[in-house]
Amino acid sequence: MTLVGQPVLETRALEKRYQLGNRLIGSVTVLRALDGVDLVVNEGESLAIVGESGSGKTTLARCMAGLVSPTKGAVAFDDTDISTLRGRSWHAFRRQVQPIFQDPFSSLDPRWTVAQTIAEGLDSYGIGTKADRAARVAELMSQVGLSTSLLQRRPHELSGGQCQRVGIAAALALQPRVVIADEPVSALDVSVRAQVLNLLARLHEDLKLTLVLITHDMTVVEHISDRVAVMYLGRIVEVGPTRELLRSPIHPYTRALVAAIPRPDPRRRMTSVPVKGEIGSAISIPSGCRFHPRCPIAEPECSTIDPPLIAFGEDRVAACTVEANRRSAEKRGAGKHHPAGRTGALGEQR
Amino acid sequence: MASSVGTAHQRLGASHAPPLRRLFRQLREPGGVEIFIGGGILAVLVIATVLAPLLVSQDPNAIDALRVLGPPNHAHPFGSDAEGRDVLVRILYSYRVSLSVAVGSTLAAMALSVPLGLLAGYAGGWTDTLLMRPVDSLQAFPALLLAIALIAIIGPGSIVVLLSIAIVHSPILARVIRASVLITREQPYVISARARGRSALGIMFLHVLPNSLGPTLAQASILTAFAIQFQAALSFVGLGTQPPTPELGLMLYDGRDVFTIAPWVEIYPGLALAIAALGFILLGNGISRRLEAGRQR
Amino acid sequence: MSASLLEIRDVSVSFLSDGGFVSAVSNVTLDVAAGEIIGIVGESGCGKTTLAMAVMGLLPSSARIEGEIWFRGTNLFGLSESERRKFRGEQIAMVFQDPLSSLDPSFSVGSQVAETIRTHRRLRRGDARRQALGLLREVGIPSADVRFDDPPHKFSGGMRQRVVIAASIANDPALLLADEPTTALDVTIQAQILVLLRDLATRHNTTIILIAHDFGVVAELCDRVAVMYAGQLIEVAPVANIFEHPLHPYTKALLAAMPSVERPPGTLQVIQGQVPDLSAPPPGCRFAPRCAYRMDQCQETPISVTESPGHEVACWLYPPGMPPVDQTTG
Numbered sequence: 001m002t003l004v005g006q007p008v009l010e011t012r013a014l015e016k017r018y019q020l021g022n023r024l025i026g027s028v029t030v031l032r033a034l035d036g037v038d039l040v041v042n043e044g045e046s047l048a049i050v051g052e053s054g055s056g057k058t059t060l061a062r063c064m065a066g067l068v069s070p071t072k073g074a075v076a077f078d079d080t081d082i083s084t085l086r087g088r089s090w091h092a093f094r095r096q097v098q099p100i101f102q103d104p105f106s107s108l109d110p111r112w113t114v115a116q117t118i119a120e121g122l123d124s125y126g127i128g129t130k131a132d133r134a135a136r137v138a139e140l141m142s143q144v145g146l147s148t149s150l151l152q153r154r155p156h157e158l159s160g161g162q163c164q165r166v167g168i169a170a171a172l173a174l175q176p177r178v179v180i181a182d183e184p185v186s187a188l189d190v191s192v193r194a195q196v197l198n199l200l201a202r203l204h205e206d207l208k209l210t211l212v213l214i215t216h217d218m219t220v221v222e223h224i225s226d227r228v229a230v231m232y233l234g235r236i237v238e239v240g241p242t243r244e245l246l247r248s249p250i251h252p253y254t255r256a257l258v259a260a261i262p263r264p265d266p267r268r269r270m271t272s273v274p275v276k277g278e279i280g281s282a283i284s285i286p287s288g289c290r291f292h293p294r295c296p297i298a299e300p301e302c303s304t305i306d307p308p309l310i311a312f313g314e315d316r317v318a319a320c321t322v323e324a325n326r327r328s329a330e331k332r333g334a335g336k337h338h339p340a341g342r343t344g345a346l347g348e349q350r
Numbered sequence: 351m352a353s354s355v356g357t358a359h360q361r362l363g364a365s366h367a368p369p370l371r372r373l374f375r376q377l378r379e380p381g382g383v384e385i386f387i388g389g390g391i392l393a394v395l396v397i398a399t400v401l402a403p404l405l406v407s408q409d410p411n412a413i414d415a416l417r418v419l420g421p422p423n424h425a426h427p428f429g430s431d432a433e434g435r436d437v438l439v440r441i442l443y444s445y446r447v448s449l450s451v452a453v454g455s456t457l458a459a460m461a462l463s464v465p466l467g468l469l470a471g472y473a474g475g476w477t478d479t480l481l482m483r484p485v486d487s488l489q490a491f492p493a494l495l496l497a498i499a500l501i502a503i504i505g506p507g508s509i510v511v512l513l514s515i516a517i518v519h520s521p522i523l524a525r526v527i528r529a530s531v532l533i534t535r536e537q538p539y540v541i542s543a544r545a546r547g548r549s550a551l552g553i554m555f556l557h558v559l560p561n562s563l564g565p566t567l568a569q570a571s572i573l574t575a576f577a578i579q580f581q582a583a584l585s586f587v588g589l590g591t592q593p594p595t596p597e598l599g600l601m602l603y604d605g606r607d608v609f610t611i612a613p614w615v616e617i618y619p620g621l622a623l624a625i626a627a628l629g630f631i632l633l634g635n636g637i638s639r640r641l642e643a644g645r646q647r
Numbered sequence: 648m649s650a651s652l653l654e655i656r657d658v659s660v661s662f663l664s665d666g667g668f669v670s671a672v673s674n675v676t677l678d679v680a681a682g683e684i685i686g687i688v689g690e691s692g693c694g695k696t697t698l699a700m701a702v703m704g705l706l707p708s709s710a711r712i713e714g715e716i717w718f719r720g721t722n723l724f725g726l727s728e729s730e731r732r733k734f735r736g737e738q739i740a741m742v743f744q745d746p747l748s749s750l751d752p753s754f755s756v757g758s759q760v761a762e763t764i765r766t767h768r769r770l771r772r773g774d775a776r777r778q779a780l781g782l783l784r785e786v787g788i789p790s791a792d793v794r795f796d797d798p799p800h801k802f803s804g805g806m807r808q809r810v811v812i813a814a815s816i817a818n819d820p821a822l823l824l825a826d827e828p829t830t831a832l833d834v835t836i837q838a839q840i841l842v843l844l845r846d847l848a849t850r851h852n853t854t855i856i857l858i859a860h861d862f863g864v865v866a867e868l869c870d871r872v873a874v875m876y877a878g879q880l881i882e883v884a885p886v887a888n889i890f891e892h893p894l895h896p897y898t899k900a901l902l903a904a905m906p907s908v909e910r911p912p913g914t915l916q917v918i919q920g921q922v923p924d925l926s927a928p929p930p931g932c933r934f935a936p937r938c939a940y941r942m943d944q945c946q947e948t949p950i951s952v953t954e955s956p957g958h959e960v961a962c963w964l965y966p967p968g969m970p971p972v973d974q975t976t977g
Contacts, residue, residue, distance in 0.1 A: 052833035053804075067541060094547050101538035109539045111560050117539075121546035159921060167542070174546065189690040190860060194904040194915035216834060219863075219906045223915065260838035262863030264905065266886040269867055273839050278803050 004226070005043035008078060008210055009064055009097065009178055012038060015072035016059050020283075031282050033059040034070070035234035035290075038309070041178065046204050046211040048221040048242070050257070051231035054282050057214045060231070061180050064212065065097045095125060095174040102183035104163035108155040114141075114166050115151040121174040140169040144199060161192035165199065172203070178210040185220060197223055218261050222246060230254045233290045234282055236309065240316040250318040252295045289319070297322050381639030388571075388632025395626055399445040408436055410443040410596045419612040429614035431604060437615060441622045444596040448626065451512045451591075452577035456570050458516035463524035464559075464566065470524070471531025471562075472554050482528070489521035493580070501589045508597075511581045511590040518580075519573045526569045530562035537561075564641045571634030575627040582623055598623050651717075652822060652854050653679040653702065658714035660697050660706065668711070669925045671697040673878040673933075674948070675714075681821070684848055684855040686869035686886075688862060690901075692922055694878040695858045699824045702856075703741050704731040719821070737767040740815035744827040746807035750799040756810045757783065757795030763814045782813040786843060805836035809843065816847060823848075826858045841867050862905055866890065871957065874898050877923050877933035880951075884958040894960040897934045932962070940964055 016034040021027055033056045041047050041064075051057040062068040063075055066082050074081045077093055085093050098121075101107040108117050115137055122133045141148050144165040155163050164184060171179055181200065185193040201224050204211045213225055221228055221242060228245050230238040230253065238251040249255045256275035277294040280286065286293050292302040299322050309317040310324045318324075376382050398405065413434045420430040428437035470481040488496075497514035504510050534540060535558055543553050584590035585599030593600055598619045605616030660672040672694040679685055687695045700706050702716055704723060716723045718739065723731065735741075743749050750759060760779035764770060770778070776795075783791040786809040799807055808828060815823060825844065829837035845868055848855050859865050865872055865886070872889045874882045874897065882895040893899045903916035920937035923929055929936055935945035944963045951961040 052835060065545060067544060091547065094545065097545075099542065099545050101542065103538060107538040107542060109543075109557050109561070120543060120548070124543075124547035124549070124552065170542065170546065191690060191901060191904045191918040193906070194917050197906065198915055198917065218834070223906045256835055260835045262837070262841065262861065262867045264862040264866045264890055264902070266866045266869075266890065270838060270842060273842050275835050276839075278805060279833060279836070 004045040007040045008043040009041040009212075010039070010076040010079075011060070011064060011073065012076060013073035014038070014060070014063060014070050014075065016056075016063060016068065017071045029283050032234050032285055033282055034063065035282075035285065036073070037231075037234070037236055039229060039236060039239075041210060041212055043177070043210055044208055045227060046213065046225045048213045048215060048225035048228045049231060050215060050218060050221060050228055052216055052257075052279055054233055054279055055231040056234040056282065057216075057231050058182055061099070061182050061212070061214045064178075065099050065180050066093065067099070091125075095121065096176050097178045097180060098171040098174065098176040100164075100167050100171050100179060100181040100184050103187050104160045104167060105155055107167040108163055108170075110155050113152050113154055114146075114158075117166060118170045118173055120170060125174065127174075136173065137169075140172055143172065143203070144169045145195075159192075160188050161195055164188060164196050168196075168199065168203070172207070172209075176209075178212060180212040180214070182214040183216070184213070186215070186217065193220075200224060218246070218257060230257065233280055233285055235290065235319065237291065237320075238316075238318040239309070240318075244316065250312055250316065250323055251291075251320050252297055252323075253291050254318070256294075289321070379640065380643035381636035381641075384632045384636030384639065386636075388629050388634075388636055391625060391629035392633065395445060395449065395629065398442055399449060402439075402442040402446070406436075406439045406442060408439045410440045411435060411594055412439075419608060419615070421612070422614055428618045429612065431601070431615045432608050432612075437601075437618050440596045440601060441598070441619060444598045444601060444619070445622070445626070447508055447591055447595060447597045448578055448581065448599075448623070451508050451515070451581045452574050452626075452630075455512045455515035455519065455577045455581070456574045458512065459519040459523055459573070460566070460570060462516065463520040463522075464527055466520075467524040467527035467566075468531055468554055468559055468562070471528040472535055472550070472558055478528075482524070485521045485524050488517070489525075491518075493518040494583075497580075497584060498589065501584070506589045506592060508581075508591045508595075511584050514584075515577045515580055519577070522573065523566055523569060527562055527566045530565050531558055534558050534561045564637065568634045568637040568641065571630050571637060575630035575634070578627050578630070579623060650681050651678040652681040652719065653856075654715075654717040655679075655698070655702070656715040656717065658698070658701060658712070658716060660694070660701055660713075661711045662707070663709050663711075664926065667926045670928055671878050671925060672701065673928070675875075675878075675880045676951070677873060677880060677883065679822075679854060679856060681854055682852055683870045684845075684857060684868055685871045685873060686857045686859055686865035687873045687875060688859055688865055688901075689875035690860055690922070692877070692925070693875040695875050696826055697878075698875075699741065699826055699856065699858055702822075702824060703735060703739060704728070705741075733767075736763060736820075737818045738820050739822045739824065740818070740820040741824040741826065742808075742811050742815050742828045744830050746804060746811045746831075747799065749811045750807060752799055755796040755798055756802065756807075760810065760814045760817055763817045767818045779813075779817070782817055783810070785847075786810070786813045787839070788813075803836075805832050805839065808832060808840055812840075812843065812847070816851060816853065819851060819853075821854060823853050823855045824858070825855060827860065828857075829864060830860070837864070844868060862890075862902060874901070877928060878925060879933050879948075880961065881932075881934065882958075882960045882962075884960075888955070888958050892958075894954060894958070894965060895934075895962050896938050896940050896964070 014034050014037040018031040018033060020029045020031055037060055049057045049060060059068065063070050066075065069083065074083060076082065077096065082093055118137045118140055119133050122128060122136060127133070128136065137151070138148055141151065146162060146165050146169070150158065150162065158166070184200065185196050188196060197220060200211065203209055213221070215221060225242050228240060228242050229236050230251065232253050238245065238249065238254045245254065246258055249258050259270065259274035275294055280293070288303040288305050289307055292298045295302065302322065305321055307319040307321045309319050311317050312327065377386060414430065415434050417426065417430040418434040419432055420426060422429040426436045426438065428441065431437055431440070466481055466485065470478045496518055497511070500514045501510050540553060540557050543557050548556070581590055582599030582602065585597050586603050590599060591597040601619035602616060605619065609616045655675055655677040658672060658675045659670070661668045661670045675698060687698065689695050701712060702723070706712065712724060718734065723734070750756065757776065757779050760782055761775040764775045764778055780791055780795055783795060788794055788806060788809055799810070802810065829840050832840060841864065844855065847853065857865065857868055869886050872884060872886050873880060874895065876897050882893070882898050889898065890902070893902055900916060900918045904918060906915055918937060923933055923936065931946040931948045935941045938945070942963060949961040949963050950967050951959050952965050952967050953959050954965055
C-alpha cells in the first residue's frame, strides 16, 4: 500500500454538458457527460476510475487534466481552482498533470521521431540545453524500457506496446505530479498489456507518481490501483479501496460490474445475467437514482430520490439509499433476515 | 496489432535497402506509379521549358516566310504556323507562361487558403463561421464570371489571370484543408501537445499543418491542371496573355482558321496542354491514393 | 470418434502482400463435434479470424488455401462459390465483432432478419416477418414489435449485436461462428450476450465456434478451447484442463499474463520478444524464438500429441511416444 498524502487534485460538484443539435434551428439536446462529480485524488496514490460507455470517465479525465473546461463546478490543484489560473501560473500547472491516451499510434505525431515526441514538453517549456534534453530523453527511454536505438524511429515503425511506452516517456518528461492514463492498455494485445501495466506500476512506485487510471476493465484495476471510483452516467456511485470494493461491492451497479467480469474459471460461470437492460444515455438520465431502472433492489422511492454518496464505514462511500437503509436496519436489529448474500468474499454466489 | 509489428519489421528492412530497391518499393505502393509518371512528365516539361533557350536556338517569334504553314519536317518537328514560326519552339516558350501562371496561381491560392483554413478549422466556433462564410460566398460565383469581372477592372494580362484563378481556387483549397484540420485537431497527439505546454500557434504549425497538408497538396495538384486549361481558355478569348507572347491558348486561337489545311498548328499546342494537365492530374491522384492507403494501414 | 460436425484437415492459408506471402494459418487440424461450444483463443495475428473466414469461404480470391474442411461429409473447399452460398447463412452462420458494419444502415432491423430467412427458404413475406419478430423477441429485444421497423442506428451496440445474432440463427444453422462477438461491448452487456449465446446454443442445439482473445469469455461459454499462435494450432483441451493444466509454454505464459481479479496482485508475467513476421516465419514451432524452453528440435514443426483424453498439444516438450505427463506437475 503506497503512502498517501494530501489531496493534490480535486473535483468539486463538477458538471460538463454538451449541446447537440443546431442552436439556431431545431431542437437542442443536452448531453450531461458529468452530472456533479466530487472526487479527491491524494498525492502518491493510484486511483482507478471505472465505468462503461456513457459513464463520463473520459470527460472527467480531461477536466482533471485541464484539457476541457467544466460547465459548472471546479477542478482544484493543490487547493487552487485551475480556472482562475492565468499565464505563468497556468503554464506552471499545465506540466503537473500529464495525460496518456488509449490508442498508442494516434497518441504520437506520425511525422515526428520518438526523440522529438518525448522532448516536446522540454521544448515548449524551454528546459535545458539541447544536450541536456538529449540526456533526459535517453534517461526516459531507459525508464520505460526502450532501447535508444529507437530514438529516430517514427510511430509506424514501432509496435503498439512500444508506442505506448513512448507516450508514457513523453508524459514523464516534465516530471508531472499526476499522470492520468485513459485506457492505457485497452488497445494492446494481452501479453503486451502485462508489460505496460508492470511499467506503470513500477513508475508509480519508483517515481512516487500519483496515478489516475481510467478503464472499463476491472481486471486491470486490482494490479495497479489502491482505490477505485465507479462511475455511472456522469456520477460517481461508489468509491473504496480496491480489494475491498471488488470483494464486497456495495452499490448494485458495482456489484453488477464485478459479477459481469468473465472469470477464467469454468467452474464459476454466470448463472444469470448480472444486470438487465441497456446502459442508458447521458441525454435522458433517469429521474431519482440514475441506476434505478436496471437495479435489482430498487424501491419505489428510488425513482424520486437522487442519492448522494453515503458513507459506509471508514473509507467507503456509495450512492445507494436502499443499501444504506438496509445496513442501518441490520445494525439496529441483529437478527433481521437479510436476503441472499450478494456480498461476500469473491467466489461466493453472485 | 501483430500485423503492424510484422509490417514494422518489413519497413525496417526497407529503409536500409539500396536506393534502387527503395525506388521499386515506392512504385509498388499505392499511387506510386501515378506519382512517378505524373511527376516525370512535369519534370520533363519544366526542364525543357527552363532550358528552352539552350535547346533551341531559334526565337519563337522568328518568321520564316518560306515556311508558312509548313508541315512537320526534321528542321521543324512540329511544323510551322500561319506566320511561319516554328510550332515546337513556340510551344516550349509558351510553356513558360502557361506553367508559371498555373503553378503561380496554385501557390497564391495556397498562400491565401492554407492560413485561412487552418485557423478556421483549428479555432472552430465563431472564428470558423466568420472566416468561412465569405469563402463559401466566393465559391458560389461561377469561376469564369469572376475572372472576367476582375480582368474587366484591371485589364487583361498574365498576372491578372494568375490572380483570378488564385481567387477562384482558394475557397476549394480552404475547405479541403479545413476538413483535414477538423480531423487532425481531435487526434490524441495534438491534445498531448497541448498538455505538454505547446501554444496554439505552435500546435497549428508543428502538428496540425504538416498532418493536414496531404489532401490539400493532392487537391492543389489537380487544381493546377484546371488552372493550365483555364488560363489557356482566357487567353483564347483574348482576356489573358496578350500576343506576341507565345502562349498555348493563343496558339489554339491562331490555329483554328488553318485547321483543315495545317492541322499541326492546332493539334500540337492542344496536345501540349493536355499533357501538362495530365501530369498534374496523375500527380494529384497518386498523392491522393497514397494518403488513402496510409490511412488504412 | 464422436460425430464431428466440422473437420478441419491440415489447413493452411497464405496471402500475397508487399513483403511476399504471409502465412496466416499453418497446418491446422481440428475437429468440432456436433453440439459443442469450442473457443479459439489467441492474440491478434494468430490466424483465428482467418481460419473462421476459411470455414465460411469468405477469404479474398488472392488467398492461397491448402487442406480440406469437411462439413457434414462435404469438402467445403471443393465447392464452387454458388454452392458455398447455400451453406452460408443457412447451415453455417457467422457473427462478427462489429455489429454496426454487419447491418445495413438503410433498412429496418426486422426486415434484415426477415431477408435472411427468405434468402434461404421460400416463405411468404408475412410468415417471414412473423418468424423474424419471434427471433427478435428470443434474443431479448424489448418491445420487439415496435422496434422491428427501426433502423440499426437507433439501437445501442449490445442491441445491434442481438439483432445480428437473431439474423444468424434465423435459419437454424448447425454451426455458428462468432468472431469476438463481445469485444466491442461494455462488460455488463457482454455478460448479457454471453448468457444469451449459451441459452441459444442449448435451445437450438447449435454448435458454436467462439473466437476470442479473452480467456475469461472462453471460460464462460466454451466446452473446449483451442489455442493458436502465429498461425499454428498449439493446444486443444477441455476448458477445465486449459486453466488447471495448461501444457504448452505459450498457453501458460498467456494465462500468466492476464490480469485477473482472482490472482493476488503482483507483477504480471511478461512474454519476451514479439510476434514473428508471418511473411518470413521461423521454421518449425513459431513460438520457439520466445520460448523459455526452446531446444534445437524446435526448428522442426512439433507433432501434435494427445496427453490426456481430449487434450492435445504440439510441443517438443511432449514428444510422441513418451508416456503422458503427470497432470499434477504439468
